[in-house]
Amino acid sequence: MVIIDKQSKKPFYEQVVLGIKEEILQGLLVPGEKIPSVREMASQLMMNPNTISKAYKSLEEQGVITTVQGRGTFVKELVVSRGDEEKIAKIKGKMLDLVIEARYLNVELPEMITWLSEIADDLGGTKNES
């Protein structure tokens, strides 16, 4: 169940997108599985259906889910193909920003590596076999 932080600066729809991706990586959602309809999800999370719709559209564009008219929305096979070097560069850039901010909070490299490992554990190991 995706959790929305209403206090967060991150837009709701982005939180939904990331939350679903996280559940897939964790194996809580498996390929082929049906996810709640826009309206169901909206009422579950107490949010505006438009917001959920926006999130689902984004996930569909990213190839993470697929919508079948009148049937529902389903998790797609997780195929990740290395390739978009531009997107990877962006992530690296964001990582640099995080490291800069962390330094100013007196957090050093070894600790950040520990964080990474913990996060990777949370997501179910390097290889995610469901």
Added chain:
Amino acid sequence: MVIIDKQSKKPFYEQVVLGIKEEILQGLLVPGEKIPSVREMASQLMMNPNTISKAYKSLEEQGVITTVQGRGTFVKELVVSRGDEEKIAKIKGKMLDLVIEARYLNVELPEMITWLSEIADDLGGTKNES
């Protein structure tokens, strides 16, 4: 010299803030050193002085630089004191988001650790001696 990506989603003033913090961590700017005036920086980066002013204000609030009475703006002594656990938690959260996105680009943990190390090198190691 701070570089601004006019295409980036990140606000200009935040890019300036991060850019200056980066230069300090790299030792390119040292405590006591004068940084360009608001107007100079604005013309260098082809931006409005108000935008630079906003960045400098933010840096001052964060204790990174200090402004002296019509004389200019200076880099402060770098004192980082562990403490703000709330901010640290936020960074951890952003790290999780990055890892999720990275996974979908087929980037795994070992590679991200390598990135971290490279970034840390770029910033001059754990202890930054100028």
Added chain:
Amino acid sequence: MVIIDKQSKKPFYEQVVLGIKEEILQGLLVPGEKIPSVREMASQLMMNPNTISKAYKSLEEQGVITTVQGRGTFVKELVVSRGDEEKIAKIKGKMLDLVIEARYLNVELPEMITWLSEIADDLGGTKNES
């Protein structure tokens, strides 16, 4: 309702900041309560929205209010944690300045203590129960 003294040397946005803090301490604004939008406040006080925005930003950085995704701005739970000795020292310094000026207006210590008490009363006593 915050009152702005257009004659004052104190910047408008600082007056707004202090005015809102005062209303919170007085219990006129309670945690969770929505405060007027930037535009509303601007038109109420006959000021430019940018000025109000600056005040709200400052209050948010100070942890006094919080902004929620296009929904508005809300008063945060009032948590004051002793700690920033540097800021406390600054206030002490300002108090010294006030005492010096007061002396030159023939106002002595007992009278200033009376003022303090009156002010504290106005703010609802030591413990402010809403």
Added chain:
Amino acid sequence: MVIIDKQSKKPFYEQVVLGIKEEILQGLLVPGEKIPSVREMASQLMMNPNTISKAYKSLEEQGVITTVQGRGTFVKELVVSRGDEEKIAKIKGKMLDLVIEARYLNVELPEMITWLSEIADDLGGTKNES
């Protein structure tokens, strides 16, 4: 000897004005005493003579010192006559601002009264007899 904090936000000339008033209240400077010339003071404090000049002008307008052409600058008799209710109201207003800020740093009334007493002691008691 007046001390100037070059880091302070308070204008240099105001620091000089307050510093001299403080020394008079403390009895370190007594009526009739000659204070250093603008140039002397400027070199002592390592400041621009224009800044000292501005401070002396302000003190003269306030009736604190008097300048005799070719003779020098002297401390005047300390006559404080209650009267300017407007100025007193301003000080009260600033006191309110200080109390608000103090509250947000978890400093309560009794502590502020202690501060006041300490400050009054530093200035040589309620009645300053030299």
Added chain:
DNA sequence: GTGGTCTAGACCACG
């Protein structure tokens, strides 16, 4: 409708 960002341009105090 909400706040966030940015530009343009003006005026000000300080040194």
Added chain:
DNA sequence: GTGGTCTAGACCACG
């Protein structure tokens, strides 16, 4: 010349 404040007005993302 320096930064600080303010207005006016524009455009944007989010919900």
